[in-house]
Amino acid sequence: YSQLKVLDSNKGTTQTNQGVLTSKDAFEESFVRHVETTLARNMYNCDNLAAYQATSNTIRDALLIDWANTQQKQTIQDGKRVYYLSLEFLMGRAMDNALINLNSRDNTKSSLTELGFNLEDVLEQEPDAALGNGGLGRLAACFVDSLSSKNYSGWGYGLNYQYGIFKQKIVDGYQIETPDYWLKYSNPWEIMRNEIQIPVDFYGYVYEDHDPNTGKAKKIWAGGERVLAVAADFPIPGFNTDNTNNLRLWNAKPTNEFDFTKFNAGDYQQSVAAQQRAESITSVLYPNDNFESGKELRLKQQYFWVSASLHDIVRRFKKNHKNNWNKFADQIAIQLNDTHPTLAIVELQRIFVDLEGLEWDKAWEIVTKVFAYTNHTVMSEALEKWPVDLLGRLLPRHLEIIYDINFNFLSDVEKKFPGDRDLLGRVSVIEENHPKSVRMASLAIVGSHKVNGVAELHSELIKTTIFKDFVKVFGKDKFTNVTNGITPRRWLRQANPKLAALIAEKLNDPNYEYLTNLGSLKKLEQFVNDDEFLKRWDSIKFDNKVKLANLIKETTNIEVDPTVLFDVQVKRIHEYKRQQLNIFAVIYRYLRIKELLSQGVSVEEIKLKHYISKASIFGGKAAPGYYMAKTIIHLINKVGDVVNNDPEIGNLLKVVFVPDYNVSKAEIITPGSDLSNHISTAGTEASGTSNMKFALNGGLIIGTVDGANVEITREIGEENIFLFGNLAESVEELRHKHIFEGVHISETLAKVFSAIESGIFGNPDEYRALIDGIRYHGDYYLVSDDFDLFLQAHTKLEKVFGHHGGDANDTDHLHKWVKKSVLSVANMGFFSSDRCIDEYAEDIWNIEPLSQ
Numbered sequence: 001y002s003q004l005k006v007l008d009s010n011k012g013t014t015q016t017n018q019g020v021l022t023s024k025d026a027f028e029e030s031f032v033r034h035v036e037t038t039l040a041r042n043m044y045n046c047d048n049l050a051a052y053q054a055t056s057n058t059i060r061d062a063l064l065i066d067w068a069n070t071q072q073k074q075t076i077q078d079g080k081r082v083y084y085l086s087l088e089f090l091m092g093r094a095m096d097n098a099l100i101n102l103n104s105r106d107n108t109k110s111s112l113t114e115l116g117f118n119l120e121d122v123l124e125q126e127p128d129a130a131l132g133n134g135g136l137g138r139l140a141a142c143f144v145d146s147l148s149s150k151n152y153s154g155w156g157y158g159l160n161y162q163y164g165i166f167k168q169k170i171v172d173g174y175q176i177e178t179p180d181y182w183l184k185y186s187n188p189w190e191i192m193r194n195e196i197q198i199p200v201d202f203y204g205y206v207y208e209d210h211d212p213n214t215g216k217a218k219k220i221w222a223g224g225e226r227v228l229a230v231a232a233d234f235p236i237p238g239f240n241t242d243n244t245n246n247l248r249l250w251n252a253k254p255t256n257e258f259d260f261t262k263f264n265a266g267d268y269q270q271s272v273a274a275q276q277r278a279e280s281i282t283s284v285l286y287p288n289d290n291f292e293s294g295k296e297l298r299l300k301q302q303y304f305w306v307s308a309s310l311h312d313i314v315r316r317f318k319k320n321h322k323n324n325w326n327k328f329a330d331q332i333a334i335q336l337n338d339t340h341p342t343l344a345i346v347e348l349q350r351i352f353v354d355l356e357g358l359e360w361d362k363a364w365e366i367v368t369k370v371f372a373y374t375n376h377t378v379m380s381e382a383l384e385k386w387p388v389d390l391l392g393r394l395l396p397r398h399l400e401i402i403y404d405i406n407f408n409f410l411s412d413v414e415k416k417f418p419g420d421r422d423l424l425g426r427v428s429v430i431e432e433n434h435p436k437s438v439r440m441a442s443l444a445i446v447g448s449h450k451v452n453g454v455a456e457l458h459s460e461l462i463k464t465t466i467f468k469d470f471v472k473v474f475g476k477d478k479f480t481n482v483t484n485g486i487t488p489r490r491w492l493r494q495a496n497p498k499l500a501a502l503i504a505e506k507l508n509d510p511n512y513e514y515l516t517n518l519g520s521l522k523k524l525e526q527f528v529n530d531d532e533f534l535k536r537w538d539s540i541k542f543d544n545k546v547k548l549a550n551l552i553k554e555t556t557n558i559e560v561d562p563t564v565l566f567d568v569q570v571k572r573i574h575e576y577k578r579q580q581l582n583i584f585a586v587i588y589r590y591l592r593i594k595e596l597l598s599q600g601v602s603v604e605e606i607k608l609k610h611y612i613s614k615a616s617i618f619g620g621k622a623a624p625g626y627y628m629a630k631t632i633i634h635l636i637n638k639v640g641d642v643v644n645n646d647p648e649i650g651n652l653l654k655v656v657f658v659p660d661y662n663v664s665k666a667e668i669i670t671p672g673s674d675l676s677n678h679i680s681t682a683g684t685e686a687s688g689t690s691n692m693k694f695a696l697n698g699g700l701i702i703g704t705v706d707g708a709n710v711e712i713t714r715e716i717g718e719e720n721i722f723l724f725g726n727l728a729e730s731v732e733e734l735r736h737k738h739i740f741e742g743v744h745i746s747e748t749l750a751k752v753f754s755a756i757e758s759g760i761f762g763n764p765d766e767y768r769a770l771i772d773g774i775r776y777h778g779d780y781y782l783v784s785d786d787f788d789l790f791l792q793a794h795t796k797l798e799k800v801f802g803h804h805g806g807d808a809n810d811t812d813h814l815h816k817w818v819k820k821s822v823l824s825v826a827n828m829g830f831f832s833s834d835r836c837i838d839e840y841a842e843d844i845w846n847i848e849p850l851s852q
């Protein structure tokens, strides 16, 4: 400790990073050095890729100094730390984010220009770190950004998949998956910690032994298979602060401890092959969103990750506090991102009881103080359940501990509610069914001191539906809400530099301090009647639409006119998110336009009296095994083929499917949208976060009363959002009605179905399941109930948009639509992920920011 003090008074390391970040000479010198030494190339054969590598290595050097100083500061201050356990971190690219957060973008841009490179082209060289599926993984990425930016001591723990989410190609209108081998070139942002190796065991058996000193019985887990977890660290810089946290992702590696029985039996080959398989544990991200497939390798991933992380956390604690376990819960908070890391609860209990010799009750008291659990869905197909057989074979000791946890818990419930056998059955961690299985959400609730949902509506719903019985058992105070948020550094400053600059100018904030104090956007309201301002605002939107039009042209070869309404729906493809509702409405629009044309109505008249020109833009991946989602993708593409090639239609309607939607494309699509769709069946979308991204970038929303749309409406005002559709409280009754009275298909929807069935979008058999699911199988997602309401909402909003988006002289558009856009942005401050992190820190983790 005293040695650390000395280092602290010396300001940590002897180096500072200021040089390369602020001086052109220093940057250029470092750049050339990296080209010549790190890359072993020379300046005469340095292409954009090499320039990217030399630049990122230069930035990395600077980051590492901040990183080391931060870790030292955290060790010296020795406050409570939070660990965010997430199987997904959907980070996207790191370089522009690092330049912005380190305030080094201008210096880097001009230095690169002098060296003969263009910063934008260099940034394009970086592959996305796509270690996540969708909202859940991107939320984790926003959270680590906010932890650093708000000066918390908070690390992320996850897996370093060699293959991120697959790349999507569209061939003949079908989704084709290809592997995302993102580490083709070495990853400059990754710091391999080959010295940090943690053994993780699987399989084997449990026996009882006696402690030779105390004579007490203890459990030994022996035999089995061993792999090593090796750490790879990713520095996470905060914005306008030196605070740089760590994202630690584990790689699975073989041990060099051979299986000697096999070896001695002469089976050297097989022994080596078995070891090689170790690496498969971290080779690929499971591509499901809101769905659990229950594969053994997935369970292996989960245990590998939580075991390595927990041993790492305990080791760090012991360095400072020895075996002073009473301090453990004052020093450490662990947040479980969904139920994926629930085994961490069991593993910590095992470490305490089996390895550290604590009494069960003492250990359990600490464990439940440390953990908290975030739920991200109410949909039953996404709730994890592991068959007891599988879990017991892979982790025999953990299954015993789960049974003991459950026994103690059920005993408490029985005391509180004597004789209520049904209640015991419903809250039990074990589901006595075929197959008998472990309910991970129940285990997570029992082992945590707080459980939160991710938007107000969702947090209320979990209390009254899936976790109702647990509210009865634990009381309502254990259940809380933290509404999701997004980082404005990436989703405003990085994605929309022009709008961010206009805001900085108007707020008189040249250092962009509003980006860590997003409530100050409110001050934009004072300019809402300033025509000059509205024009500048609108022309930035137009420039962003041109960028999006270019992306569309490059990826699909479709030309869209940037003056038309850009109507966007980009997110994972899922029946509950209802891309089918959207494409059905597009089909209806097309049919009506054709009908009007056939009646002799001119295109000009249609535009004036019926439909404004628009481009419907879709994007998103379907899980490879999700047939219905793939059918929806196919339909969208086929409708696009017909509409876009219909010579009568022109720019009245275009239908686009942007392939391979990812974080980098979102950074172009989000600022370029006029209108975005968040139209899930009420009660199904826990929160949604892209709704926040669009609104923060001045796009308006058409949405259902679901997830965070409710709170967005409250913040920005209901006159600034287009809501429609049945409410969550009616869903159950409507589903019931569908089953007992049949589904009512309105005239409009019937027209759409008969068009599809006529074969104009290709073989109708391909869409059979989609239509029959609505017509004959109960329309679970209420497409039929909301279809006409959706059309009406469109009629209304298109009147507001008018005819000339992007035309600076169209004061009607300016005064109606653009004003709403400004008022939305001005009131989106609440949705900064900084606010989320402060709420978690205060209500759940009980941690304070580091003193700087």
Ligand code: GPU
Pocket: 133, 134, 135, 136, 137, 139, 288, 289, 290, 291, 338, 376, 377, 382, 454, 484, 685, 686, 687, 688, 689, 707
């Ligand atoms: N979410 Br469960 C995912 O992205 N993947 C999942 O497997 C599960 C939830 C999403 C929710 O669907 C979305 O509503 C929410 O905004 C997001 O998590 C972050 O909380």
